[in-house]
Amino acid sequence: MxxxxxxxxxxxxxxxxxxxxxxxxxxxxxxxxxxxxxxxxxxxxxxxxxxxxxxxxxxxxxxxxxxxxxxxxxxxxxxxxxxxxxxxxxxxxxxxxxxxxxxxxxxxxxxxxxxxxxxxxxxxxxxxxxxxxPGLAGLVLGEYRRMSTAPADDRAPELPRLTDRETEVLRLVAKGLSAKQIATRLSLSHRTVENHVQATLRKLQLANRVELTRYAIEQGLE
Missing domain, CATH: 3.40.50.2300 (Response regulator)
Structure with missing residues (x-):
């Protein structure tokens, strides 16, 4: 191929x-x-x-x-x-x-x-x-969510703040949805979804969607 x-x-x-x-x-x-x-x-x-x-x-x-x-x-x-x-x-x-x-x-x-x-x-x-x-990402998300209940002193420093829409898009990226699928799910244009993804990448200083998904899993987002 x-x-x-x-x-x-x-x-x-x-x-x-x-x-x-x-x-x-x-x-x-x-x-x-x-x-x-x-x-x-x-x-x-x-x-x-x-x-x-x-x-x-x-x-x-x-x-x-x-x-x-x-x-x-x-x-x-x-x-x-x-x-x-x-x-x-x-x-x-x-x-x-x-x-x-x-x-x-x-x-x-x-x-x-x-x-x-x-x-x-x-x-x-x-x-x-x-x-x-299907289902495995949810297992990992659940584990990180459990870990996120650790005492505050053991948690990482405060992370960049995302908007509600950016967080919503990030959750769907973590579930493996494409930009087109996310656009359909949220009734947004494909370009708007891509703009949210790129804004999130910049805020979090990540390079690509794989790193973005890993970040979402680590933060217990779903």
């Missing part, structure tokens, strides 16, 4: 300790037009191969023989900082999802997802969107 300029195929690295699963996912990606530039079975092999091929997207399992997907995500992003990591795991445990997001993953799918859902998620991840299997 070509990139947004239609020039080069999107490169993907598949990290999974099960050869049959790894090979099957690789075949599905190749059949859809992506280029599988590397595969890896663990944390260290993922680090080495990511450094060598600099994949656009990394499909990351959580259970690896020499660590976990969060460790591997950190390792990959250290050597290939422009890569975007999409976790594809059999685990839907809250701690796994939370650890993956903290490590820098852009999204989290469970392996029960269909091939079509997986391919769509890889494309969305490449495009800078945060992708979660």
């Amino acid at each position: 070509a990139d947004e300029k239609g020039e080069n195929p999107v490169t993907v690295m598949v990290v999974d300790d099960h050869p049959m699963w790894r090979d099957g996912v690789s075949r599905d990606l190749e059949a859809a037009g992506f280029t599988v530039s590397a595969t890896a079975e663990g944390v260290e092999s993922a680090r080495r191969r990511a450094a060598a091929v600099q994949p656009a997207v990394v499909l990351m399992d959580m259970n690896l023989p020499d660590g976990n997907g969060a460790d591997a995500t950190t390792a990959v992003l250290e050597v290939s900082p422009k890569s975007k990591v999409l976790v594809l795991s059999a685990s839907a445990e809250r701690d796994d999802v939370l650890d993956a997001v903290k490590a820098g993953a852009s999204g989290y799918l469970v392996k029960s997802a269909s091939v079509a859902e997986l391919l769509e998620a890889v494309r969305a991840t490449f495009d800078g969107q945060a992708v979660f299997t």
